[in-house]
Amino acid sequence: MRKTSKDKRDIYYRLAKEEGWRARSAFKLLHLDQQFGIFKGVTRAVDLCAAPGSWSQVLVKKLRSRPTSDLSEVKIVAVDLQAMAPLPGLIQIVGDITKEETAQALIKEFKDSAAQLVVCDGAPDVTGLHDIDEFIQAQLLLAAFNITTHVLAPAGTFVAKVFRGKDVSLLLSQLQLFFGCVNIAKPRSSRSTSIEAFVVCQNYKPLPDYKPTMHNPLLNLSYDDKWISEGANKFVSPFLASGDLQPFDSLRSCTTEQHSPVLDACTEERSRPLPKSSACPAPSLTVPT
Amino acid sequence: MSAVKYGSQYIITDVTTVKFIGQWIIAGIGGCIHVFETQSGKFITREKIFEGQRVHNIFAGRNQNIAVIGGKMVRIFKLEREGNFVLSTYASWAADDWIQYLHWLDCGNIAIVTAHNVVSLWNSRTGEKEREIFCEVNCILYCALLDGLSWSDLVVFTGTVFQQILIWAPASVEEDTVNSPVLHTLKGHDGVIFSVSYDPDSNYICSTSDDRSVRLWSVDLQLSDDCNRVTQWKEATITLLHTMYGHTARVWRNIIIDNVIISVGEDSCLCVWRTDGSLQKYWKTHQGANVWSVDCSKEKNLIVTGGGDGGISLWPLHTESAVPNFLTFSGNLFTQDFCSMKGQNGNFPRRIGLTSKDNVVAITDSGCLLYCTVVGRGQGNWKLMHQDEKLASYCLLEMSPCRQYVALASMDGHILIFKDCSSVHGKGLILNVEEKAVVGRIFSLHWLSSDNLLSCGPNGILEMWKLGHPQWLQKMNEFELPKSKERWISAAALRENFLVCGDRNGSIHLFKIVDNQTNSIQCPSQSFYKIHGRLGVSSLIWYGNCLYSTGRDGTVRRYLMLENEGRLECLNADKLPMEWPATTSLSAFGLLVLGFRAANFVIWSHVERRNVLTIPCGGGHRSWDWTLEGHTFRFIYVKDKMVHMYTCMMNEIIKPALQSGFHSKQISCIRQIPLLKDETGNSHNLLLSASEDTTVRLSVISNSNVLHTVTVLQSHISSVRALAVYQMRDSVLVFSGGGRAQLKVWKLVIQSAQGSVPQVKCQELSSHMLKDSSKKNKKPWLSVERTVDPETRYMDLCAVVLQCQDPDKTERVVLLAAGCSDGFLRIFGFDTFYNELRLVGKHSFHNRCILKVSLIQTESFRHVAVTMATDGIVALWDLSPCVEELLCSKHSDISCAASGSKNDNIRVVLDNLKPFSCVKVHQSGINSFDWLLLKGDKFLLATGGDDRALVLSLIQIKSPTCQENMQAEVLLQWRDDCAHASQITGLKLGDSVVVSTAVDQRITLWNWSSDTGGHTLSASVKARYCSTVADIQGLVTWNSRYNCIYYLS
Structure with a gap:
């Protein structure tokens, strides 16, 4: 029940309405896919904190509409506190992701074969005081990750929303203990004014002695600035902007001349991140044509 | 090289907590506390508490002990002396979870509730944890409260993310390993609980939530002697008494005090509720920003609030002594004396006035002039003074400024003037003049x-x-x-x-x-x-x-x-926040504007920038009058054919703010004004800031590093995102642009200075909108054409003056480059003589929202525009055609001046501009930049992006002659892809240093160097500072002692 929401009607808001997505956030997942190919070979996926269900919509569309896919293989489960409108082929679990029962229900769904992809676009009730918001978002992410460890297959992918605030580097280094590759990405459709970004964790490889538990799920964050200033944050994941293939950005005022975006036009081609180095060869200035 | 010393000199941001402690009011602002004396409202001191962490709450214990919490941090102080505010630290530690509430126990130890529904006991001297009890319900808390004198008495109230209030007692379990059971679960809220309070005297619990409601619960404790407090609570029954709706957005805090409930919220309202669930009074405050914090002192009869605009305000708790009373004059108006004239129908007051002796004059519809004494003997008795057929059904009544004379004017041109002689003859009004x-x-x-x-x-x-x-x-x-x-x-x-x-x-x-x-x-x-x-x-x-x-x-x-x-x-x-301002008054309270808003009469204070008084009178379409003598304010009005009078003491209603607020929403741009000198030769450090709240503020930084707002420029219809400043000989030109494609030009002249605050004359010279505001566009729904204009926002502005050979036109034309959200770079010319803004060129190259724009002049006096957009590309544009167009358009000036400058949109606009070079530097948006011009048309460009990279590029521009095309080349580049943990929002490039700020709260100082031959370019971190501001939007620096300005949101 917030007072106002500014810039509500940006281009992605309009596009989402036009194309029938339940929320504009659907584009964020699509853009993340363009960058990282997170749906490649995935048939079993979980959407945590799913309501109103735009990410579930994307999962359903991407996983069930492949010409090669066998629909009986595809399994998509959505978890949220609230029930949402049904989608074809989507199994819904209504429950709190920090609760044992929810975890059990989810494990039951993936008892035969574990999920290859877990996504979470959940966010707390943002107060506007960024330090509290960031803390609660981090707790939510850890809760989501904790339930994920129960159902995610090795080499699986985990995508979740993070707030890039003061302690974000610490959170990422924790996730790096579990995943071979951790990236932060900000999709084009995410407003550049927001501190929101997405962490894309690929190649899940839990420690051999790690046992998933719901009893003390929350990793403890402690924070030391000295550690950061010595450059430790440099080893954390590189930043990648995703969604380059879309000719829009969320800040831009939309014009009608560019009015023909078809989602399927997003090819699998990916943009490469720029090389990360300190002294780099000077790029040549190009003369625009 | 000496070590760099960092420290926050001044901060204005969300006031996250306010507390009455002894004779002081203590406010938590960023990582500091600000101390004010309650009686005088004077600022006493500022103490730094945490580094890189906001103060979230302050708790006073016995023996002058004070505990300050922020995030996971706790600091314990002792207030050394009563008279002077001197604090001494004696403990400081960090808990392992976010602290929601702290409570002083009788023994001097501390109990803490942390965000996962855990209560722990700490030794306040050593900072050692002694006990820790988990609740059986493990979930995130948004608020908590502890009550009880000792650990065994302790009752915990927690508001959870799952819309419940849990009540439990840590002492109900013997061992620390057992989770404590919940005694009561209060359900009913339809959203996250943001605050909970409990008053042991009245046994009320009050909670506020995301669902906009304030709920009052009554606790029925079984008060038998033999059982302890925990058992009492276990057996208590708790019932929901009232659900109070009045806030229009989320409600952050509440207090139960002296049989009223005070609540504050996101809708910037301060509401005072009675315990029967009705709203007693409310104020709208803090310029529409959040009200984050509130405290109340019953003894001092004061409420203090801290807002999202950085302001701290005081309010009266009870105002019984102030006589906000209504007198109605009704009964005696209909006595037989004068109702015979034209029957009952005509005997209601049409126009009324207040005389200097606070007596009321009224003219009725039947033409009777009535007089009534308000104070003293004969109060409320109406006397007939004059009766005239001419004045029936239409009559004007005006009081003279001295309120000694009453002038009446009739339909047929008669003017009658009466004098108030009540004190001399005891007679009332005497007819002085009657004339057609x-x-x-x-x-x-x-x-x-x-x-x-x-x-x-x-x-x-x-x-x-x-x-x-x-x-x-x-x-x-x-x-x-x-x-x-x-x-x-x-x-x-x-x-x-x-x-x-x-x-x-x-x-x-x-x-x-x-x-x-x-x-x-x-x-x-x-x-x-x-x-x-x-x-x-x-x-x-x-x-x-x-x-x-x-x-x-x-x-x-x-x-x-x-x-x-x-x-x-x-x-x-x-x-003004009223649709019908009626008059102004310059009083001891500054400029007051009196007027009507909907069905209320309101008084708006210019100093406080808020409505200070609201009287429900029915609206503006009525006869009314007012006087303000000393502190006594009287207001009379006609309602329901009766005269009503309202009296109150202004000094009890208007409590001056302890600290006045700044912008109420995110600040999008700050520019420093080059030092301007006033008549006495003093120079002032002026800052201009633009914000999402649609205002531009001009502030002055005093020698003690405190910001005073000089003026608020308020005419933008949407958010203001960008400012450009250009200094002329005796004044400063300011360009402001923002949402709805609105661009304004202002002129600032310093007139005089009183103390440290200069008087600045601000004049709006010109206003420009891309959408042509001529008549045909006023009703867009009538036009058959579909409007294509997507309401562009100006994202950044940069202005330089054009040098011209013609001596008459020296420094006359200012070139303004505007980066727009629709991807266009627009070039304007501003003629300072005709005060005319003209669009001369535009082009879209990036096809993305342009974030930053700057203007560079080469050694051959050619102007180059640099644009940076969300695609991470830096583009360089040759503006020579625009400059030529601006300088050679003599004729258009004259013709334009002659024809009244109405033909703006007919003029030729150069839309074939194109950048001559571009380079992709960042993966996504470039949020900040700075450049340094070096010899030989080389410039060093520092850019900071959304991708958290900091890039230094040495670029050479080749501009052979005026006719030839320009070229550019990146000679060297240095980059750090992980300069910060999140997007870089502010950059400043100095001779050997770079300062960068980012949303990760770090301010980093870098050293950059380039060898003499210009073959290498490198930079290294010199120092980092962790700021308390979580959303730094930008950076402004100046040289005196290298101050940084943070922006608040």
């Missing part, structure tokens, strides 16, 4: 001074009368209004020999009074057409050589009289 002055109806009548009247007759004829000897009105002058639809005046004011009139059509006219005996009719010498919209001007009042006007368009405007030139200069306007 005007041919036809008198449309309006205004007192210009105590012996000077202005009447407005048919056909816009104004006549000025002098009140001379008894029974005599002398006509002094005659004026004529320009032709218009409703040709009469609604306000008038006289100063020396200048008469200003405001008419019913919203125009203001200035007449110069010439002493002529020929009785010729004078016409206005200057007019501001429709300056106050179409509903009319409501008041005109002189304060010295400044004129204030209010109008039915909801604004108050200020003008300066230029005596030498005999004209008024329109300075600036304030948009």
Whole structure:
């Protein structure tokens, strides 16, 4: 029940309405896919904190509409506190992701074969005081990750929303203990004014002695600035902007001349991140044509 | 090299906590506490508590102990002396989870509730954890509360993310390994719980939530002696008493005190509720920003609030002593004395007035002039003073400025003047003058001074009368209004020999009074057409050589009289939170604007920038009058055919703010104004800031590093995102642009300084919108064409002056580059002589939102624009064609001036501009940049992006001659892809240093170096500082001691 929401009607808001997505956030997942190919070979996926269900919509569309896919293989489960409108082929679990029962229900769904992809676009009730918001978002992410460890297959992918605030580097280094590759990405459709970004964790490889538990799920964050200033944050994941293939950005005022975006036009081609180095060869200035 | 010392010098941001502690009010602002003395409201001191962490709450214990919490941090202080505020630290530690509440126990130890529903016991001297009890429900808390004197008595109230309030007692379990059971779960809220409070005296629990409600619960404790407190609570019954809706957004905090509940919320309201669930009173405060914190002192009868605009305000808790009483004059109005005339129907008051002795004068519909004493003997008795058929059904009643005379004007042109002689003869009103002055109806009548009247007759004829000897009105002058639809005046004011009139059509006219005996009719010498919209001007009042006007368009405007030139200069306007401002008053409380908002009479204070008083009177369409003598404010009005009177003490209602607020929403841009000198030669450190809250503020930084707001420029219709400043010889030109594609030009001149705060004259020179505001676009739904314009926002602006060979035109044309959200770079020219803004060129290259734009001048005096967009590309543009167009358009100047500069949109716009070079530097948006011009047309460009990379690029521009195309080359580049943990929002490049700020709260100082041959370029971190501001938007630096400015959101 917030007072106002500014810039509500940006281009992605309009596009989402036009194309029938339940929320504009659907584009964020699509853009993340363009960058990282997170749906490649995935048939079993979980959407945590799913309501109103735009990410579930994307999962359903991407996983069930492949010409090669066998629909009986595809399994998509959505978890949220609230029930949402049904989608074809989507199994819904209504429950709190920090609760044992929810975890059990989810494990039951993936008892035969574990999920290859877990996504979470959940966010707390943002107060506007960024330090509290960031803390609660981090707790939510850890809760989501904790339930994920129960159902995610090795080499699986985990995508979740993070707030890039003061302690974000610490959170990422924790996730790096579990995943071979951790990236932060900000999709084009995410407003550049927001501190929101997405962490894309690929190649899940839990420690051999790690046992998933719901009893003390929350990793403890402690924070030391000295550690950061010595450059430790440099080893954390590189930043990648995703969604380059879309000719829009969320800040831009939309014009009608560019009015023909078809989602399927997003090819699998990916943009490469720029090389990360300190002294780099000077790029040549190009003369625009 | 010496070590760099960092420290926050001044901060204005969300006030996250306020507390009355002893004689002090302590406020948590960022990582500091600010201390004020309650009695005087004086700022005492500022203490730094945490580094890189906001203060979230302050708790006072016994023996002058104070605990401050912020995030996971706790610091314990002792207040050393009562008289002076001296703190000494004696413990400080970090808990392992976010602290929601802290509670001092009787033994001097501390109990803490942390965010996962855990209560722990700490030794306040050593900072050691002694016990820790988990609740059986493990979930995130948004708020918590502890009550009880000792650990065994302790009751915990927690508000969870799952819309429940849990009540439990840590002492109900013996061992620390067992989770404590929940005693009560209060359900009912439909959203996250943001605050919970408990009052042991009344046994009420009050909670506030995301669902906009305040809920009051009653606790029925079984008060038997033999059981302990935990058992009492276990057996208690808790019932929901009231669900109180009144806030229009989320409710952050509440307090139960002295049988009332105080709540504050996101809708910037402070509400006071009775325990029966009804709303007693409310104030809208903090300029529409969040109210984060509230505290109340019963002894001092004060409420203090801290807001998202950085302001701290005081409010009265109870105002019984202030007599906000209503007197109604009704019964005696209908006595037999005078109701026989035309029957009952005509005997209601039409117009009323207050005399200098606070007596009420009323003229009824049947033409009876009534008089009533308010104070002293005979209170409330109406006496008939005069009766006249002429005054029936239409009569104007105006009180003279001294409130000794009452002027009545009739339908057929009669003016009657009465004098209030109640003190002399005990008689009331005595008829002084009666004269048929005007041919036809008198449309309006205004007192210009105590012996000077202005009447407005048919056909816009104004006549000025002098009140001379008894029974005599002398006509002094005659004026004529320009032709218009409703040709009469609604306000008038006289100063020396200048008469200003405001008419019913919203125009203001200035007449110069010439002493002529020929009785010729004078016409206005200057007019501001429709300056106050179409509903009319409501008041005109002189304060010295400044004129204030209010109008039915909801604004108050200020003008300066230029005596030498005999004209008024329109300075600036304030948009008011009322649709019908009626008049202004300059009192001990600063400028007050009195007016109507919906069905209420309201008083708005210019100093506080808020409404200070609201009286439900039914709205503006009625006769009313007011006086303010000393602190006593009286307001009379007609409602339901009766006269009502309201009296209150202003000093009890208006409590001056402890700290005035700054912008109420995110600050999008700050620019430093080059040091301006006032008449005495003092220079001032001025800052201009633009914000999402649609205002531009001009502030001055005093020597003690405190920011004072000088003026608020308020005429943007949408958010202001960008500012550009250009200094001229005696003034400063400011360009501001933002949402709805609105661009404004302002001129600032420092007039004089009183102490450290200079008086600055701010004048709006020009306003420009891309969407042509001519008539055909006023009703877009009528046009068949589909509007394509997506309401562009200006994202960044940069201005330079053009040097011209023509000596007349030196420094006349300013070149303005604007980066727009629709991807266009737009180039404007501003002519400082004609005050005319003209679009000369535009082009879209990035096809993305442009974030930053800058202008560089090469050694061959060619202008280059640099644009940076969300695609991470830096593009360089040659602006020579635009410059040429601007400097060579002499003819257009003249023709434009002659034709009234209405043909802006017909002019040729260069839309074939193109960048001559571009380079992709970042993966996504470039949020910040700075550049340094080096020798040989090389410049060092520092860019900071959304991708958290910091890049230094050495770029050379080759500009052979004026005709040849420009070229550019990146000679060297250095980059750090992980310069910060999140997007870089501010950059400043110095001779050997770079300062960068980012959303990860770090401010980093880098050293950059380049060898003599220019073959290498590198940079390294020199120092980092962790700021308490979580959303730094940008950075401004200046040299005195290298201060940084953070922006708040």
